[in-house]
Structure formats: structure tokens, C-alpha cells
Amino acid sequence: MPGEPAIEATGLTKSYGSVRVLTGVDLHVPRGSVFSLLGPNGAGKTTTVRILTTLTSPDSGSARVAGHDLVRDRARVRRSISLTGQDTALDELLSGAENLRMMGRLCRLSRGKAAARADELLAQFDLVEAGSRRVGTYSGGMRRRLDLAASLIVPPAVMFLDEPTTGLDPRSRAAMWTVITELTRSGVTIFLTTQYLEEADRLADRIALVDGGRIVAEGTAAQLKQQVSGHRLDLTLTGVAAFDGLAAFLGDRALLPDRDRLTLSVATDGSAGHVRALLDELDPARTAVARFAVHTATLDDVFLALTGHTTTAKEPAVV
Amino acid sequence: MSDLALRPASPLGDLGVMVRRATTLTIRNGDALLTSLALPIMLMLLFVYLFGGAINTGTEYVTYVVPGVIMLCASFGASLTAVAVTNDMTNGIMDRFRSMDVSGASVLGGHVAASTARNLVSTVLVLGVAFLIGFRPSASVVDWLAAVGLLLAAILALSWASAAVGLLAKTPEAASGFTFFVMFLPYPSSAFVPVETMPTWIHGFADNQPFTPMIESLRGFLLGTPVGNSPWIALAWCVGILVVSVLVTGRLFKRRTA
Structure with a gap:
């Protein structure tokens, strides 16, 4: 088990109707690393995350996440991961603390433990004052932080962050980067998708460039830049x-x-x-x-050289 | 890590959390709550005081109309479930729940339970106001129990049906369109006027649609008049709608999350 990678995928494909979203994705993510899937909108990033988090089944190919087979051991995979998607997956009419307590209960913590964990996380993510306010009143950056906190109720083996800073203003984005960097120190494996080169460059140990449903290059930022x-x-x-x-x-x-x-x-x-x-x-x-x-050379040059076009956005795109 | 692996699946515990969640959301969604509580009362007052004078049903009109208003209120209240479910499907929280190994059924079950509770409250309110304006039921304890049981069955069935619509709708706006349809359905029934007073071409529909036996049974139970086989037909409708809805939600859920 200890030697096994956090994520191992071979030949993942997925089509929706006649649209081939993934045309054969292989992944190898070592434990404790930060791996980034970088590519433009529509490249297949979210579909890859949905497959690896058991929300969608691949048409073909297989994958193991945290040592468990995606299809045969779905429940175990689900108990080993957390997902922070592009939407803020929280109840706006509940307060921040109530949301976290609810997630805690769903992680089968006792009422008391769930409340204690919620308080800890609010403190860790600088949301103590906002904790008793309804999430509907939160700013974009606060929502993302709470969303991240909600995915850490029980520390997961693998965290999936699907475009965690898309749509945030530069200051909130920088704050998210700090938070994610701190998370990496805890030894958790992070699988991050982004369309921002700078984000992948700053956060990830290894980067896979994805375009048209396949991975066109993979390596450290330095290795990729050497390709051009x-x-x-x-x-x-x-x-x-x-x-x-x-x-x-x-x-x-x-x-x-x-x-x-x-x-x-x-x-x-x-x-x-x-x-x-x-x-x-x-x-x-x-x-x-x-x-x-x-x-x-920047990652953008690498992308351009490999795909003939740039990633769509350096600045936040309108979602 | 160790407590992660040991964490047992607990569908009932999840359902409890989801019931609590949906109930809290219902209470805090002020506009919708006010509408679902006030609308049936407004409608009843409208029918009794504005239309009632011109409608001859052979009895005091308030007595005739209360069972219809109760059913209307139940169907409208239940249909709000669709909006809540669509919201969950579109804002990403359903994905989060699923990735936490919480079953979709418990999320839907939470909404259905909250809908049932909300409907019972609004039914009590309607009955209270009806009593104030002259409604005098002559039901025995057994009749009351039968009425409440049938009403619960109807609310449950309609709420699951709404949950299915909620899974089908792409946006909360589309889902709320369904509430309009469901609110309209009791009109061509014996809810507000006897079916015999309607044009003959509509009798077939009005006599055989699910709301008519439900309303006839309620009316019979509350007023102590003979109900014939209406309660059984009504119950069959409820069970049928419930079974189909549960099956359909299961299928839709798989498809929407494929």
C-alpha cells in the first residue's frame, strides 16, 4: 500500500453523445504530491475529475484512487477523497458553521465532534467571525475557503480541487494559493485542475497539459518549459x-x-x-x-508549441 | 486515516441529517414558506366569500370547499419539492454529497419529509381558519384518522412525484413551472364545484383524475357522509404515483449523474 500511487489511471475515455470529451487519459500521481491538470475550457478537466471522484463512470479505461478501484470499490474511494468543485457546494440559507456541522454529521462524526471540528476549521480558514452568518452573505473568496474547509472535515487521502480559483479576484486568488500551499505541507495528495498557467506553476509538483480530451505533455514546470x-x-x-x-x-x-x-x-x-x-x-x-x-519561456509557450493555441485565460474568465 | 476506513455507511443517519437540513432550509426560505402557508387560506377565502355566493352545492359552501382547498394546498406545497431538488442538482451540492458517499435517495427523502411537515402545518392552518369562518366537520375520531392518513399518503406521493420533476428540470425556474401545473389540476375535479355542473366532455377527465377520489374521500370523512369506494381508489392512486415516482427518480438520478 505505501508504495502505491495516490492516483493511477489508464486509458480513460468518455463521450457524451457524439462528443468525445476524453480520448484516452493516463495518469500517475505519487502520494503526497500536488498534481495539476492544466488546459483550456472544454479540454476535459472537469470530466476527468468527475470520473476520478466516482461521480461519472468512464466509457472505458480503469483507475485506482487511494489504492481502491474506482468501479469495484466505489464506497471506499468516496471515503478516501474530497471534492471541491467549481460551484460553491454549500447551502446558502445555512450559516458557515451550520454547513460544516452538517458535513461533519455526514462524515459520521458525533454531534459534539462535528461542532468541534467545525470550529477548528472556521479558525483555520479565517472565518470565525463569519461563521454564524448565512453563506448567502459571503464574498466569493470566503465561499471558496468555506468550501475547502468543508472538504477537510475528515482529512482525505486525496483532495480534488476543480478550478479552485476560477472567477476570483486577484487578491482572493492569492489568498487561496496560500491556503492550498499550506495544505500541501500536511502531506495530502492534491489533484488540481486549472486554466491559469501561473496557478499550476506556483502550486504543482507535476503538471499535465490537457487539450482535446488527452494529455499532450507531462512533467515538472521546468521540464515542460525545456520542451520549447x-x-x-x-x-x-x-x-x-x-x-x-x-x-x-x-x-x-x-x-x-x-x-x-x-x-x-x-x-x-x-x-x-x-x-x-x-x-x-x-x-x-x-x-x-x-x-x-x-x-x-512560460508554460503558455509550451502550450502554444504543443497544441497550436494558447490556454484561454491568464486572467479570470467569466464563468 | 483509521477512522476514515472504519466509518460505517449509515443511510438512516444520513436521512436524519437530510431531513433536518431540508426542514431548516424550508423554514429559512421565507418567501416560499409564506406563500405555501398563506396561499391556501387566501384561496379558501376567495372561494367562500367571492365565488361561494354564486355557487350552489346543496350545502353551506365553506363546508363543500374545505376538502378541495386542503388538497390544493397539499399539491401546491408538495410541488415546491421540485424547486428544492433542482436547486440541489444545479448548484453542485448533490455532487458533494455523492462524493461523500451520501445516497441521492436520502437527499431526496429529506426534501420529501420536509415537504410533508410543511404541508401538515399549512393544513392545520387552513382547518383553523375554515373553522373560524363556519366550517363544522362532523367527523368521528376514526374518520379524522382516515382523513389524515389519506392526506399523508397523497402528500407523500405528490412530493416524490415533484422530486422526480425536480430531477428532470434543468433550472429551478423550469421546476417552479411545475407548481403552476399541479395547482391547476384540482380545478377540473370536484374540489370547488360539483363535476355534474361542468360541460359533459370534461366529465370523463374530472371523474377519473386522481384529485377527485381524494377530495371525495376527504369530504366524506370530514362531513361523515358515505364515501363509497373513493378512499380505495384514492389510495391506489397514491400508491401508484409513489411507486412510479420512486422508480423514475431512481432512473433519472442515475441518468443525470452518469
């Missing part, structure tokens, strides 16, 4: 003629050409020598390049 050249030289040219001349000269080497803005990029290792040599090679007469900048 580490750095990029961004050039702004002096005119359309210069742009066209250079684009023709570079051919396939030209990255992200934009004729309207007169910009294009080339790969570089980022060293002064290489940048100097590149500029001499591309612009021997020193008339074509107006400005340049050296750009360090």
Missing part, C-alpha cells in the same frame, strides 16, 4: 519591407510573426554571445531591427 527552447529573442522591425525580408530569410525559424505589429521572434539560448551573433546574422546592415527583448 528555453528562451526567445523578440524583435520589433523598422518597417514592412524589413519584416517581409527577414520573415523570408528565416522561413521556419520565425516564431510568432505578426506583420501588423512588425514583430517576430527566434529561438535563442539567452546568452549574450548568441543574441549578439543572432542580431548580426539577421540584420547585418543594422537597419532592420528597431528593438529586441529576450523572453524566458
Whole structure:
């Protein structure tokens, strides 16, 4: 058991009607790690989470979560996980404390233990004052914190966080990141989905890029960034003629050409020598390049390189 | 970890928590509660004082109409279950409950129980006001028990049927449309006027729809008049609706959560 990964999935597929949402997802998540599924809306992130949390059955493929088979041992899986979805899954007409006590009772804690646990969690998530207020009056950030607290009544072996910060303002998002970072110290395995590169970069040990229902790349943030050249030289040219001349000269080497803005990029290792040599090679007469900048690869570049499009959002999308 | 593994499944305990939850939600949902308590009384006053003078039923009109109002109130009250269930399905809390290994049946059961309690309160209110405006039942203790039993069966059946509609509806707004339909159903029955006074083409429907035997039985029990086989027909309807609803909710629940 101890050596067994927290999540092990092979060949998960799922279709809704003629729409193939997952086309074969394999996952391997070691215990105690933070694993992030990163991808745009509609990539299949939520479906993957729903399958791994037993809410949806896969059409084919198999998976073990916390050492239990998803299909054969559904009840055991359910008792080993917690799920925080995109919606705030709480009763608005109940207070924060009442919601937590109810969840505690459903986790089969005694009345007294449920109340004590609710108080502890309210304190841990900085909701003591709000605890007696109805959830309907909470801000978005407070709801997410309470939602997270509700999924920790009985510490789970694996926590699923489905887009935990989508729709939050930057400050609440930063606060959620702090909370999640603290959770990782407790040794719980966290399976996180997000459409924000920065979020995956900051929180996750390993990241899987998902697009069109399959995983297109997986690794640490650093490994993924190495898949595209580490750095990029961004050039702004002096005119359309210069742009066209250079684009023709570079051919396939030209990255992200934009004729309207007169910009294009080339790969570089980022060293002064290489940048100097590149500029001499591309612009021997020193008339074509107006400005340049050296750009360090982001996950967005990786995504673009692998899928041909960017993740939809760096800033919160309207949900 | 250890207490996680040992935690036994406890459907009855879950149901208890869910009954409490649904009851609290009902009490705190001020608008809906006020509507479901006040509407039947308003309707009764409307029928007795505005329409009643023109309606000849052979008895004091308030005496005739009270059983109908009670059924109307039960059906309307039960239909609110649909809205509560749709809410749970759409706001993510059902997913959370399921991922905690709480069965969908106990969540629905909680709503049905709360609906039953709410309906009994509103029935008592209707009877109280009816008594104030001249309703004089002549029922024996056994009659009262029979009336309450039948009413409970009807509320239970209608509440489960509403839960099924709640699973079917995609939005709470759509679910609340169902309450309108259910409120309308008692009108073409013997609730407010005798069926014989309606056009003949509607007799077939009015005589054979579920509300008519329910209302006839209630009327018989409360006024001590002969009920014939109405109670058995009414009970058969209730059991039938209940069984079909439970089966349908089971199927729908699987499909909505597939």
C-alpha cells in the first residue's frame, strides 16, 4: 500500500453523445504530491475529475484512487477523497458553521465532534467571525475557503480541487494559493485542475497539459518549459519591407510573426554571445531591427508549441 | 486515516441529517414558506366569500370547499419539492454529497419529509381558519384518522412525484413551472364545484383524475357522509404515483449523474 500511487489511471475515455470529451487519459500521481491538470475550457478537466471522484463512470479505461478501484470499490474511494468543485457546494440559507456541522454529521462524526471540528476549521480558514452568518452573505473568496474547509472535515487521502480559483479576484486568488500551499505541507495528495498557467506553476509538483480530451505533455514546470527552447529573442522591425525580408530569410525559424505589429521572434539560448551573433546574422546592415527583448519561456509557450493555441485565460474568465 | 476506513455507511443517519437540513432550509426560505402557508387560506377565502355566493352545492359552501382547498394546498406545497431538488442538482451540492458517499435517495427523502411537515402545518392552518369562518366537520375520531392518513399518503406521493420533476428540470425556474401545473389540476375535479355542473366532455377527465377520489374521500370523512369506494381508489392512486415516482427518480438520478 505505501508504495502505491495516490492516483493511477489508464486509458480513460468518455463521450457524451457524439462528443468525445476524453480520448484516452493516463495518469500517475505519487502520494503526497500536488498534481495539476492544466488546459483550456472544454479540454476535459472537469470530466476527468468527475470520473476520478466516482461521480461519472468512464466509457472505458480503469483507475485506482487511494489504492481502491474506482468501479469495484466505489464506497471506499468516496471515503478516501474530497471534492471541491467549481460551484460553491454549500447551502446558502445555512450559516458557515451550520454547513460544516452538517458535513461533519455526514462524515459520521458525533454531534459534539462535528461542532468541534467545525470550529477548528472556521479558525483555520479565517472565518470565525463569519461563521454564524448565512453563506448567502459571503464574498466569493470566503465561499471558496468555506468550501475547502468543508472538504477537510475528515482529512482525505486525496483532495480534488476543480478550478479552485476560477472567477476570483486577484487578491482572493492569492489568498487561496496560500491556503492550498499550506495544505500541501500536511502531506495530502492534491489533484488540481486549472486554466491559469501561473496557478499550476506556483502550486504543482507535476503538471499535465490537457487539450482535446488527452494529455499532450507531462512533467515538472521546468521540464515542460525545456520542451520549447528555453528562451526567445523578440524583435520589433523598422518597417514592412524589413519584416517581409527577414520573415523570408528565416522561413521556419520565425516564431510568432505578426506583420501588423512588425514583430517576430527566434529561438535563442539567452546568452549574450548568441543574441549578439543572432542580431548580426539577421540584420547585418543594422537597419532592420528597431528593438529586441529576450523572453524566458512560460508554460503558455509550451502550450502554444504543443497544441497550436494558447490556454484561454491568464486572467479570470467569466464563468 | 483509521477512522476514515472504519466509518460505517449509515443511510438512516444520513436521512436524519437530510431531513433536518431540508426542514431548516424550508423554514429559512421565507418567501416560499409564506406563500405555501398563506396561499391556501387566501384561496379558501376567495372561494367562500367571492365565488361561494354564486355557487350552489346543496350545502353551506365553506363546508363543500374545505376538502378541495386542503388538497390544493397539499399539491401546491408538495410541488415546491421540485424547486428544492433542482436547486440541489444545479448548484453542485448533490455532487458533494455523492462524493461523500451520501445516497441521492436520502437527499431526496429529506426534501420529501420536509415537504410533508410543511404541508401538515399549512393544513392545520387552513382547518383553523375554515373553522373560524363556519366550517363544522362532523367527523368521528376514526374518520379524522382516515382523513389524515389519506392526506399523508397523497402528500407523500405528490412530493416524490415533484422530486422526480425536480430531477428532470434543468433550472429551478423550469421546476417552479411545475407548481403552476399541479395547482391547476384540482380545478377540473370536484374540489370547488360539483363535476355534474361542468360541460359533459370534461366529465370523463374530472371523474377519473386522481384529485377527485381524494377530495371525495376527504369530504366524506370530514362531513361523515358515505364515501363509497373513493378512499380505495384514492389510495391506489397514491400508491401508484409513489411507486412510479420512486422508480423514475431512481432512473433519472442515475441518468443525470452518469
